[in-house]
Amino acid sequence: MLVGKSGRGGGKRSIWRGVPRWARVCTIFGVVLMVLSGAVLIGYNALVARYEGAVRKEDLFGDQAAGATEKKSDIKGPLNILLVGIDPRKPEDRPLSDSIMILHVPASLDRGYLFSLPRDLRVDIPKFPKANFSGKTDKLNAAMSFGSVVPGQNPDPARGFELLAKTVQQVTGIERFDAGAIINFAGFKKIVDAMGGVDMYIERDVTSEHRKPDGTMRELKPGGGGYLGPQAEYKKGNAHLKGWQALDYVRQRYPHNGVPDSDYGRQRHQQQFIKAMVSQAFSADVVTNPVKLDRVLRAAGESLIFNGRGNSVVDFALALKGIRSDSIEMIKLPGASIGSGSAYKGERLLPAADDFFAALRTEQLDAFMLEHPDFKQKNS
Template identity: 50%
Template sequence: MAASTKKRSPLWARICVGVGVGVLVAGAGTLVTGQALISKYSDAVTDNTLLDPIQPKPAEAAPAPEPDVDIDGAVNILLVGIDPRDDRTAPLADSIIVAHIPRDRHTAYLFSMPRDLRVDIPAFPKSGTGADRDKINAAMAYGSRLGNGKYSAAQGFQLLATTVSGVTGIKRFDAGAIVNFGGFKKIVEAMGGVEMIIDMDVKSEHLKPDGSPRDRTPACQGHHNCARPYTGVQKIYKKSTKPVRLKAWEALDYVRQRYGEGMTDYVRQRHQQQFIKAIAKQAMSRDVVTNPSKLLGVMDAAGGSLTVAPGDHTVLDWAMELKSLNIDDIVTVNLPGEGIFEGEYKGERFLPEVGEFFKAVREERVPAFLLDHPRFVNTDEE
């Protein structure tokens, strides 16, 4: 195991574990830290078609030989965070993050799709759904329908990927992953929490200071028809210029907040992206990679929480291709938008300059675009 820690895990895998989310939460990755974990997943993944993702299964295997990988051009990876669901409940994509890795592999750029973004959702014969215009998080639910009251998040991912492609103009995603929020909590617990900067005061909509659920108002008892049903004392995350260690339940709660003073879904996206960077950095720290019991706990938590889709290449291919990336070089991107009101709130839309950013992604000009548009770059300050 000691020898395996000398190798970097693939960036897409590290990203997918953290989010999840919100990811994503949705995401940051399978947290495949080292060659031993890479081989565990590479033997388990048998279908390399991006839009037919499968759940990796544990496998006892010797490390595979390093391949001669030929992955040309920029890489785009789709990361989706969902609430825990059974196969009788349609999954909603609560966190949607794209990781763009330029051809030179020196850095990565993370940007989010607002869950309420109003988009065109294509028809999807597999689920029997027609074309529609709706909030983007509904695309996964539409595509997930199997019939007989059953749903598949993996199938829904296919329609979501097509929908995100329509918004961004990215023709195809090279890899992808789905992580559920419950699994995300287990991953952070296995890591012993996560350290990240709290860039503004945030009040929890859902939890009390001790982590227990807040009380519901009398009018919102026994049903879920209230947009904001909670009342009473709230957990507060205080702004700090230095990293703060969050417990798993605190991290999950913090990155899900979008209500309250100064809060919007765009702020939540920023916090999710900051979390992804923080957990990926911690995953590669000596505290994790040199601690066998902690590393094994993270492996087990990740393996049971993720559905991965490595595209046309294996997980090991990605590990070798992206091994030179430095987590400190990850740039989190803010895509400005605004609400749509037609008598009532209908969702979100991007401002026109976001189209220019997507064009820069397609043409591999993101660094130059961000130099000309510095307000698109998130920082650890409000």
């Protein structure tokens, strides 16, 4: 639930207050497409008045320093959009970016490439004077934590996003992001439930580490070290997932599930779910049902912190109107672990990932994917 803006003296009022722990989340891409579907029925002006006001805007890229604001311009491709989900705990806790995705849209604006960066990727995080951070080598998800520091106030996820964006730019060579978004758990769950759930294919049997079959949380073992009680199960095959089930499923990566690729498997599940969610948002069951559509759009607006660098989420929706779920290519970047077992230090990308980033920057991804089909995300 959104809770106002920053105040003086009393610190920043956190939008994450009372929100439980979560892992992987949907992206603004799904939100954009849902907003677009609403525009067809209620018209652009009404859409802006009703839903644009519900989307929280923050300076995610540091554009408003010294009172400057970035001028609005027509949205033209190619586009790079940074999508981040955080793990909200207590307002005084610094956020960690638990999901880091990039949506690349070619100049034609008719398709997209979606890829994840491992949250445990070892990177050089640059210095960030705004948070009195001198820079260091650490896991990628720590960048948001280091950048979120505001002396005398609660940590600011928007400021943390700025340092994370700078770090991701160093990793990928992307000079500038055209938009960015942070999405919270509570709003995301509402979106899924407002749609009546999401249909997707479960690639292998999975048991939940955190949830019981009824969706309630499992109890921690005395002294920690695991959980107690029955576990929710997700069986291989077609499934209809409620909001809590979808979030629980895409967060699983534990050895007890027999998943050999750990966090890369979780990235795959996350991307599969996003694609299913986009398809569901455009289904006749949602688009032709005014009551359900209204619930979906309101939940989408309330779940989002967005910065379009001068353009609104609705502007992006109209610019990306030619994209559908079957024109989104899911990408798996090649990587490997650093260390093992108790000596695990994180993840690294293999040299071929640099070739992918070079193709992205030069608008050669179509040709690159023809030559490197192994980069296409597989279902298992």
